[in-house]
Amino acid sequence: MRYRLLGPPEISGPEGRTWFRSHRQRAVFAALALNANHVVTVERLIDVVWPQNPPSTAQAQIHKAISALRPLLDAGGGWGGGSIDTVFPGYRLCARSGEVDADAFHRDTRDAAAWMATGRVTEAVTGYRGALDRWFGRALDGVPGLAADATFLEEHRLHALESSLCGEVLLGRRTDLAAELEQLCAGHQLRERLRALQMIVLHLCGRRAEALEVYHRTRRLLAEELGLAVGAELREVAQVTLAGEPEDHLALVARWAHAATGEWATQ
Template structure:
């Protein structure tokens, strides 16, 4: 399967390795069972760094933390050998090769769902830069739908979990960017319910709350937009001792003044640009819990 700018949403038919959810491997006859424990941790580590070398020392640390046995490196070699046999028996078009100081899992194309996600987001960015907002939003939605749960859920490694959380953050950032594009396209009525659910799950994420306020306001629900701001501010103050960021405060002022431009306005393009159009000088990106991400700027870029 290929995904090219303007070529429509991707389909994950060619995916063999899934890490955007529980670790799964698909062979020629269906799902391949990866034994839990060491083999699962090693495969997850190699997939997170697909086509890059992962050192044996790192794999040892993942499995045994600071107390590896004398046979640790030998046991890693045995696990890799068993994974190779699984790949071979299932006719999986990928190889784990030895390359000092460790191993590399070589894959091509869209065999790993995380690689497909990254490429789809990049294609969406290209479409957005070309002004094809609808196509970009479609690709971002398809990219986020590659997830089947939390990244690497069920894999027993705190170190890998921290890396998996980075991918989960990229998914949420892609979702925020897609919502921003759809707000630009005037789809505020359809978006309100979805954003409300996301805000319930991520109540301190200011970018989402700003998008909810904007969608509510443009749907003729000004009082609810301001109430969403009030609730968010109280949460930030109570839990973090912080006031909302400048961009969110400026959006509240723009809503109170009735100066938020409609989607068709050239200045409209996410709540940050709506605030800018209202004549404020607020600094964007000051929100607590929103954190910088690979696509955290307005639009997928």
């Protein structure tokens, strides 16, 4: 049994995927799986299903959605392996370790950060890439009531991606990484860490002028879109690039990679 939240919420098992019959059923499942093994109140479930103006029948509809979900999870029916317990003042989805992909993602990234901290860069990169492979779309897609949680998960995905890229730079990957970063930056134009990594990789590939152009382009974009100046991290990369010492970039990347250990330890 797998409870998948790192894309449109779904349940998967030996017989395939479960298709929810309504957006209410999907939203209730997602809220319970996101907080697996913890009680989620009925009031919270109502807020997730109806972020604004819940109907007078909201509580009854939540109970109905729970009743529809139980046959898919109870050990005596469906595929087995899970259950939804009634625990005042709400419900609790019981799940085993590794069954909720979001929890597995966080576990994998913590392990990868620990490997990075001890100098096992190859293992760390493999761990981060494995964690990222768990994603199959936008987290919690189709559940507007969990938008804040989706944003939180997406931020952690980007942190894992950046940590993985730092490791790959340290391992000496260069040319193909420049192309990958070009695509990533196109989708996240205001993400300064990605821009900084793009500059570093370009410089390490002997493309110093292009690296500096990335800096100037990002500076203009930040000013025009947000009215902000570039951050200290990007300015430091620009200074190292101007100094013409590519090796100094590796010290910056190593610092970022090890800093990620502390970030993941708090999650």
